Amino acid sequence: MTSVAFDRASVRVPKTAELVASHIRQRIVVGDLGEGEALPPESALMEEFGISRPTLREAFRILESEGLITIRRGARGGARVQLPSADVAARYAGLVLQHRGATLADVMEARVIVEAPAARMLAVRRDRASIARKLEAKLESLTAEDAAHFHEFNALVIELTDNETLLLLTTMLEHMSQAAAISFDRLHPVNEPDSYVLSKKAHRTRARLIELIRAGDADAAEDLWREHLTEAGRVLTRGAGANLLDLFT
Numbered sequence: 348m349t350s351v352a353f354d355r356a357s358v359r360v361p362k363t364a365e366l367v368a369s370h371i372r373q374r375i376v377v378g379d380l381g382e383g384e385a386l387p388p389e390s391a392l393m394e395e396f397g398i399s400r401p402t403l404r405e406a407f408r409i410l411e412s413e414g415l416i417t418i419r420r421g422a423r424g425g426a427r428v429q430l431p432s433a434d435v436a437a438r439y440a441g442l443v444l445q446h447r448g449a450t451l452a453d454v455m456e457a458r459v460i461v462e463a464p465a466a467r468m469l470a471v472r473r474d475r476a477s478i479a480r481k482l483e484a485k486l487e488s489l490t491a492e493d494a495a496h497f498h499e500f501n502a503l504v505i506e507l508t509d510n511e512t513l514l515l516l517t518t519m520l521e522h523m524s525q526a527a528a529i530s531f532d533r534l535h536p537v538n539e540p541d542s543y544v545l546s547k548k549a550h551r552t553r554a555r556l557i558e559l560i561r562a563g564d565a566d567a568a569e570d571l572w573r574e575h576l577t578e579a580g581r582v583l584t585r586g587a588g589a590n591l592l593d594l595f596t
Contacts, residue, residue: 362405363396363398363402364398364402364403364405364409365406365409367392367396367398367402367403367406368406368407368409368410370396371386371406371410371415371416372410372413372415375415375416375428375430375431376431380428381428381430382429382430383427383428383429384427384428385426385427385428386416386426386428388425389403389404389425407426410426414429414431414432414435415428415429415430415431416428416429417429433514433515433518433519434518434522436515436518436519437518437519437521437522437523438522440519440522440523441519441522441523450584451523451583451584452580452584454520454523454524455524455576455577455579455580455581455583455584456580457520458517458520458521458524458576458580459573459576459580461513461516461517461520462501462504462505462517462520462572462576463569463572463573463576464569465504465505465508465513465517465572466504466556466559466560466565466568466569466571466572466573467565467566467568467569468508468510469504469507469508469560469568470559470562470563470564470565470568470569471563471565475560475561475563476561478507478560479557479558479560479561481503481507482500482504482507482553482556482557482560483557485499485500485503486500486550486553486554486557489550490550497549497550497553498521498525500553501517501521502517502518502521504556504572505517524583545582549575549579552571552575555571556568556571556572556575559571
């Protein structure tokens with residue numbers, strides 16, 4: 348029989364506050380507690396878990412740092428549920444990447460890898476005609492002068508895949524690429540000739556993407572969207588700066 352070395356020092360026993368936070372977290376995630384719902388009074392929770400007030404408040408701090416509860420002070424205060432949010436995850440991911448010194452080029456490259464296949468996913472769907480109509484309606488609400496809002500079209504492409512994991516990943520990437528787009532637009536207003544030409548081209552590309560999805564041409568749809576995202580990434584990287592930190596400071 349093979350002997351497995353066991354290092355007791357390497358095993359960390361969770362603190363009581365962490366266990367309490369884990370229990371409440373699970374109730375939020377599975378839907379037992381809804382958005383805005385108040386947690387039971389501190390006295391009730393202390394009795395339920397058999398813990399002291401400082402331990403309970405430490406558990407609250409853990410959940411608050413995760414964006415799962417908000418604490419209101421005063422006579423009508425207390426802890427209220429805040430459901431997990433992709434926006435919170437996106438902001439945190441942005442902080443991690445900034446700390447690691449990630450470049451905007453890193454983000455743009457990852458965006459192409461993650462988002463380009465979404466065009467294929469839509470083009471092979473049986474309901475692609477309906478999908479094309481929804482994308483068309485969104486594009487018709489935007490013009491070349493609305494280049495700052497093209498991210499809404501991109502987000503709809505992902506949303507229509509009905510893939511929650513893909514949606515979360517792209518929300519994190521779009522949070523950072525949108526910051527780059529805002530920086531780019533501030534430095535290069537759309538009324539500048541070059542910026543207007545780029546915006547018109549971006550609008551035409553989206554129109555062409557809709558045609559390819561409607562036609563069910565998955566290969567062409569993915570190739571077109573990959574080429575567009577790659578070129579958009581190059582433009583933003585050149586025009587908005589290299590470092591993520593610069594975009595959020």
